[in-house]
Amino acid sequence: MTISSDRSQAVDVHAPKTYEVRTYGCQMNVHDSERLSGLLEGAGYVRAPEGSDGDADVVVFNTCAVRENADNKLYGNLGRLAPRKTARPGMQIAVGGCLAQKDRDTIVKKAPWVDVVFGTHNIGKLPVLLERARVQEEAQVEIAESLEAFPSTLPTRRESAYAAWVSISVGCNNTCTFCIVPALRGKEKDRRTGDILAEIEALVGEGVSEITLLGQNVNAYGSDIGDREAFSKLLRACGGIEGLERVRFTSPHPRDFTDDVIAAMAETPNVMPQLHMPLQSGSDTVLKAMRRSYRQDRFLGIIEKVRAAMPDAAISTDIIVGFPGETEEDFEQTLHVVREARFTNAFTFQYSKRPGTPAATMENQVPKEVVQERYERLVALQEEISWEENKKQVGRTLDLMVAEGEGRKDGATHRLSGRAPDNRLVHFTAPDQEVRPGDVVTVEITYAAPHHLLAEGEVLNVRRTRAGDAWEKRTQETQDKKAGVLLGLPKVGVPEPLPAVTGGCAVD
Numbered sequence: 001m002t003i004s005s006d007r008s009q010a011v012d013v014h015a016p017k018t019y020e021v022r023t024y025g026c027q028m029n030v031h032d033s034e035r036l037s038g039l040l041e042g043a044g045y046v047r048a049p050e051g052s053d054g055d056a057d058v059v060v061f062n063t064c065a066v067r068e069n070a071d072n073k074l075y076g077n078l079g080r081l082a083p084r085k086t087a088r089p090g091m092q093i094a095v096g097g098c099l100a101q102k103d104r105d106t107i108v109k110k111a112p113w114v115d116v117v118f119g120t121h122n123i124g125k126l127p128v129l130l131e132r133a134r135v136q137e138e139a140q141v142e143i144a145e146s147l148e149a150f151p152s153t154l155p156t157r158r159e160s161a162y163a164a165w166v167s168i169s170v171g172c173n174n175t176c177t178f179c180i181v182p183a184l185r186g187k188e189k190d191r192r193t194g195d196i197l198a199e200i201e202a203l204v205g206e207g208v209s210e211i212t213l214l215g216q217n218v219n220a221y222g223s224d225i226g227d228r229e230a231f232s233k234l235l236r237a238c239g240g241i242e243g244l245e246r247v248r249f250t251s252p253h254p255r256d257f258t259d260d261v262i263a264a265m266a267e268t269p270n271v272m273p274q275l276h277m278p279l280q281s282g283s284d285t286v287l288k289a290m291r292r293s294y295r296q297d298r299f300l301g302i303i304e305k306v307r308a309a310m311p312d313a314a315i316s317t318d319i320i321v322g323f324p325g326e327t328e329e330d331f332e333q334t335l336h337v338v339r340e341a342r343f344t345n346a347f348t349f350q351y352s353k354r355p356g357t358p359a360a361t362m363e364n365q366v367p368k369e370v371v372q373e374r375y376e377r378l379v380a381l382q383e384e385i386s387w388e389e390n391k392k393q394v395g396r397t398l399d400l401m402v403a404e405g406e407g408r409k410d411g412a413t414h415r416l417s418g419r420a421p422d423n424r425l426v427h428f429t430a431p432d433q434e435v436r437p438g439d440v441v442t443v444e445i446t447y448a449a450p451h452h453l454l455a456e457g458e459v460l461n462v463r464r465t466r467a468g469d470a471w472e473k474r475t476q477e478t479q480d481k482k483a484g485v486l487l488g489l490p491k492v493g494v495p496e497p498l499p500a501v502t503g504g505c506a507v508d
Contacts, residue, residue, distance in 0.1 A: 018048040020056035024073070025064025027214055027250060028185075029097055031165040032123055033062045036096070038155035043127035047157070054081050058092045058130060063099035065180055066354065070099055078111040085113050092116070092130055096123060101184040102356070104143045112139070119143040120185050124154050147171070150191055161474040162401075162438030162467035164208045168196050168234065169215040173223065174253065176280075177291045177358040178323065178351065185216055190224035197237055200244065207470020209438060210246035210401060211238070219252035219261055231256075232264035239268035243466065245440075246401065247271045248423070251278060251318075254294040257302050266309035273310045274423045277302065278318040279346075282337030283330035286323050289362070296337060303341045314344040314389075314422035321378055322351040322371030324362035331374050338381055344389055344424070345451070346382045350375050383450050390448035393424065397444050397460065400426050402468075404437040416441075420453075428455035431462060438467030 019040045023033040037047065040058065048056035059081060064070055078093065085091045094116035095107055101119040108114055115133040118125055122144035129140045150167055158164055171186040172179075200211055213234070215221060222230025238247045247270050252261075254277060265271050277299075281287050284295045306313055319334060338346065350371050353360040400418030407417030407427050415427045416435060428443045435441060440463040443455035 017045050017057040018052070019045040019058040019060065020048045020052055020054065021060045021062060022077070023062045024070070025062075025066065025098065027165060027212070028167070028170075028216065029062050029064060030159075031167055031214055032097070032120075033060075034156045034158050034165070035154040036060055036062060036123055036126055037157035039124065039127055041157055042155045043130075054084055057088075057090065058094065060094045060096065060126070063095060063097035065098040065102045065184060071103070074099055074107075075110055078114065082111070082113050090134075092133065094118065094126060094130065096120075096126065098181065098184045101143060102180065104141060108139045108141060115139055117141040117143070121145065121147045124148060146186060147189055150195075160208075160437075161471040162208055162465075163210040163212070164203045165214050166196060166199055166203070166211050167191070167214045168218065168221050169224070172216040173220065174217060174255075174293075175291050177289065177362070178280075178320065178354070180354045180357050181216060183356060188215075188217065188220060188224055190221055190230075192225075193230065193234055193237070196234065197241070200238065201241055204241060204243045207438070207466050207473075209244065209465060209467035210248070211244065213238075213247070213249035215249075215251075217251070217253045217256065218249050219258075220256045223256075228258070229260050232258070232260040235261070235264040235271050236268055239270055244270055245465075245467075246421070248274060250276050252276070253278070254292075254299050254302055259305065262302075262305055262309050265306075272421050272423065273313040274315075274421070275306055275313055276316045276318075279334075279337060279341075280318060280320050281323060281326070281330065282334035283326070284333075286326050286330050289325055290320075290323060290359070296333065300337065300340055312422065314424060315341065316345045316347070317341070317343050318347045318349070319378065320349050320351050321375045322366040324351070324359055324366065325364040326351075326366055326374075331378075335378065335381060338378070338385065342385055342389060343382065344422070345386050346378075348375060348378055348382065387448065387450040390424070390450065390453060392448075393445045393453055394448050395445065397442060398426065398455075400428065400441050400443060400455075402435055402437050402439045402441060404471075424453055425451070426453045426455055428459060429457065431459040433462055435459075435462055436464070436468035436471050438469075438471045439463060439465050 021033045021036050023029050045058060061074060061077065063074055081093060085093060092115040093113065095114055096118045098120055100107060100117050104117060107117050116129040118129055122142060125142060129142055133140045147170055150170065169188055169190045171188040172182045173188045174182060203211060219231045221234065222228055238244060279299060280290060280292060282296055287295055303315060306315065398420045400420055402416060402418045406425060407415060410417055414430055416430050417425060417427050418441060420426055428441065441459050442461035443459055444457055445453050446456045447454035
């Protein structure tokens with residue numbers, strides 16, 4: 001589908017063109033954005049310098065539709081770019097992702113200066129659509145109704161030289177009443193196991209030492225290919241890949257979290273003792289209204305089994321406060337589960353209506369002030385538990401994978417940062433010898449805060465790795481490019497296990 005516009009653009013086709021991709025939402029969107037960057041670079045674009053803030057020749061918004069303010073955020077950002085586009089002939093703006101899939105017919109109407117709108121199923125078409133918009137001098141809106149290619153099969157420009165996302169499935173078969181994702185991402189579709197393992201092996205060959213398996217409902221993997229134990233088999237197969245040091249996955253669903261998965265986690269050395277398990281609510285009544293196919297006892301039973309198999313496992317969760325009809329008694333049940341489960345951390349959200357979801361039209365919407373008060377109580381409780389759980393780490397000796405860009409104060413404190421096997425963030429004293437992102441250091445934890453740990457003594461050991469070599473090579477190549485075409489250094493670091501922004505598909 002093509003929407004016409006009377007705009008005209010004068011473009012110097014010989015000038016080098018820069019691009020910027022802005023990402024909102026979950027890890028699946030982050031992974032998609034790496035592919036969008038790879039596609040654009042394959043088409044001859046170069047990445048705009050860090051901090052360019054809309055001054056690129058092509059600005060791509062990869063959107064999320066989970067949170068209530070997603071629409072306002074997008075149109076506000078588009079509005080700020082409108083005068084820049086007017087003053088910069090040839091500049092193009094593209095909008096993709098979940099919100100584009102949802103608002104396909106309205107984006108160009110509300111923001112007629114947008115050049116391309118594409119959906120979640122056809123991100124591979126972006127370069128073609130940009131060129132078509134340029135040649136035809138009219139906006140291009142193309143939304144595929146089914147998946148054209150798995151994100152991981154497309155070209156990529158990974159943000160990290162030593163850690164990578166690997167998509168094992170897309171879409172979701174659940175019908176949670178608060179979630180619009182299945183309507184936008186479609187039914188679950190699984191990749192062939194051989195294709196997944198081949199991609200992981202290729203990544204390891206490039207120096208990657210940590211991978212995160214991605215899916216909207218990652219542990220339902222196999223339902224599309226008729227094998228209920230496919231996910232646990234995949235985890236065990238990852239254990240046989242030489243050079244792959246750390247395996248993580250997100251986000252699972254309690255309904256599909258079976259004993260064979262717990263056994264595979266516990267028995268496969270490179271599968272990390274970390275689990276993100278979305279709770280959403282501790283009330284059976286609310287869980288039923290959410291159309292979540294488990295109850296409080298089932299959830300706590302999974303936590304108990306995981307801790308029995310992996311006593312040091314760090315468990316995190318998602319929780320929604322103020323779902324329609326939630327009473328004070330319901331909320332107290334959520335607090336009860338939080339106390340029993342003792343999550344390492346929790347991503348807490350105030351319920352927000354999403355048009356097109358059953359929950360948006362439910363009766364007994366909870367007043368904003370009540371939701372806010374409950375939210376604050378939940379956050380206070382979880383902060384207390386997070387701190388208590390982190391204090392248990394003091395005195396432990398941990399192996400950290402060194403990261404870059406995760407310690408905001410590292411420069412001022414003369415520290416470096418890394419991730420423990422359970423994904424806790426640790427800031428440690430920089431050793432005398434060179435340490436590169438991707439290398440592994442051994443430290444002793446001396447202090448705990450609610451959201452991080454400190455290792456203030458000397459580093460006990462440094463292990464240089466192929467991942468560190470890969471980071472060093474990539475950094476040198478980037479510096480060489482910077483000298484030639486004034487590109488900024490890429491931001492590198494281990495992918496976060498959970499979305500940095502609120503909402504996203506992690507709200508399962």
